[in-house]
Amino acid sequence: MDAALPLAPAAVELVSLTKRYAQGAPAVDNINLRIASGSYCCLLGPSGCGKSTTLRMIAGHETVSSGDILLENRNITSLPAAARGTAMMFQSFALFPHLSALDNVAFSLKMKGVAKASRHKQAQDLLERVAMGHLAQRKPGELSGGQQQRVALARALITQPRVLLLDEPLSALDPFLRIQMRAELRRWQKELGLTFIHVTHSQEEAMALADTMVVMNQGLIEQVGSPHEIYNAPATEFIARFMGGHNVISTGSGKIAVRNDHMLIAPAEPSAPATGIAGMGAAGRSDGPPLARPAPSGGSDVHAVTSVGAIVTDVEYQGTYVLLGLDASTATGPTGVSVMLPEAKFAQRPYAMGESVHLSWHAAHALRA
Ligand code: ADP
Numbered sequence: 001m002d003a004a005l006p007l008a009p010a011a012v013e014l015v016s017l018t019k020r021y022a023q024g025a026p027a028v029d030n031i032n033l034r035i036a037s038g039s040y041c042c043l044l045g046p047s048g049c050g051k052s053t054t055l056r057m058i059a060g061h062e063t064v065s066s067g068d069i070l071l072e073n074r075n076i077t078s079l080p081a082a083a084r085g086t087a088m089m090f091q092s093f094a095l096f097p098h099l100s101a102l103d104n105v106a107f108s109l110k111m112k113g114v115a116k117a118s119r120h121k122q123a124q125d126l127l128e129r130v131a132m133g134h135l136a137q138r139k140p141g142e143l144s145g146g147q148q149q150r151v152a153l154a155r156a157l158i159t160q161p162r163v164l165l166l167d168e169p170l171s172a173l174d175p176f177l178r179i180q181m182r183a184e185l186r187r188w189q190k191e192l193g194l195t196f197i198h199v200t201h202s203q204e205e206a207m208a209l210a211d212t213m214v215v216m217n218q219g220l221i222e223q224v225g226s227p228h229e230i231y232n233a234p235a236t237e238f239i240a241r242f243m244g245g246h247n248v249i250s251t252g253s254g255k256i257a258v259r260n261d262h263m264l265i266a267p268a269e270p271s272a273p274a275t276g277i278a279g280m281g282a283a284g285r286s287d288g289p290p291l292a293r294p295a296p297s298g299g300s301d302v303h304a305v306t307s308v309g310a311i312v313t314d315v316e317y318q319g320t321y322v323l324l325g326l327d328a329s330t331a332t333g334p335t336g337v338s339v340m341l342p343e344a345k346f347a348q349r350p351y352a353m354g355e356s357v358h359l360s361w362h363a364a365h366a367l368r369a
């Protein structure tokens with residue numbers, strides 16, 4: 001252990017942070033987290049897992065039941081929101097429609113009693129910084145979605161925060177705009193060099209944006225890592241399922257997770273008995289044991305996992321891929337599985353609904369329970 005090595009500076013550190021509302025299980029349950037300075041961090045998880053509560057505690061919009069919040073090593077747990085060095089950007093940007101871009105950005109300075117000339121100068125400078133100086137007099141309704149987002153960003157930055165907090169900022173936008181806006185957020189975060197903490201329930205959004213993803217479930221942190229790490233090595237069955245793109249399958253020796261583009265499919269031999277599809281219900285527990293990579297081994301073990309029979313239940317074209325839905329006969333009964341086939345492969349040998357097939361995978365691609 002390198003106990004003497006100093007840890008990289010954290011913008012935000014959560015220490016045994018807990019939030020209990022009036023009754024029931026804690027909304028946030030004793031979590032510990034270090035968010036690196038200048039990083040884009042996404043808090044990801046299903047609805048109700050405690051993401052917004054965590055963010056609101058960091059912002060100072062929610063009291064802490066126990067634990068501490070440090071910002072650049074300063075304990076901010078009991079400071080008022082305005083004294084913390086954080087700023088919040090809300091869903092759909094929440095700009096005041098009747099105010100110009102300039103007055104929207106200057107608003108919090110006005111509340112603080114800063115004189116008009118001074119607050120307008122600061123707001124104008126910030127609008128220049130996000131390439132919006134020439135549109136300072138426009139009202140939100142006269143701006144495009146991208147321009148509104150930049151105004152919202154300038155408005156959040158006027159308090160000179162060290163950390164920008166974003167709660168589902170893109171979720172009310174249409175899909176096309178959402179993808180544009182997230183690219184802008186990512187670009188501005190890098191350009192400004194600030195720490196962003198962005199809450200989302202969308203794994204696609206988190207993977208597109210994050211340096212570090214924090215996956216939460218029922219008030220707990222299940223895994224922290226880069227999008228690549230989490231997608232390729234989900235630590236738990238919950239994450240494999242939540243991230244999508246994985247099949248969780250019971251084998252004779254336990255549960256495994258296999259990415260749906262790593263599943264191999266072949267036509268069943270004509271003599272192979274048809275597999276039953278009745279009685280679905282082999283769904284796994286969401287709080288199952290952690291997944292781990294199989295022990296490195298050579299030779300025959302690569303083929304140790306044999307194929308299972310399955311029946312095609314769904315064929316979906318997705319452009320470059322075809323997504324096949326199947327009912328596989330596994331150790332615990334029929335299990336829904338999906339397989340992603342490159343379009344060209346599917347074109348060579350199309351599969352039809354109701355067709356019997358064999359599915360297999362290389363041991364190297366299977367994460368074992
Ligand atoms: P998320 O943002 O991940 O969807 P939240 O942090 O909003 O989740 O909520 C976590 C849990 O805390 C949920 O069970 C929710 O119902 C509960 N909760 C959130 N806010 C309050 C509140 N003000 N009072 C009581 N319970 C709340």
Ligand code: MG
Nearest residue numbers: 051052053199
């Ligand atoms: Mg929320």
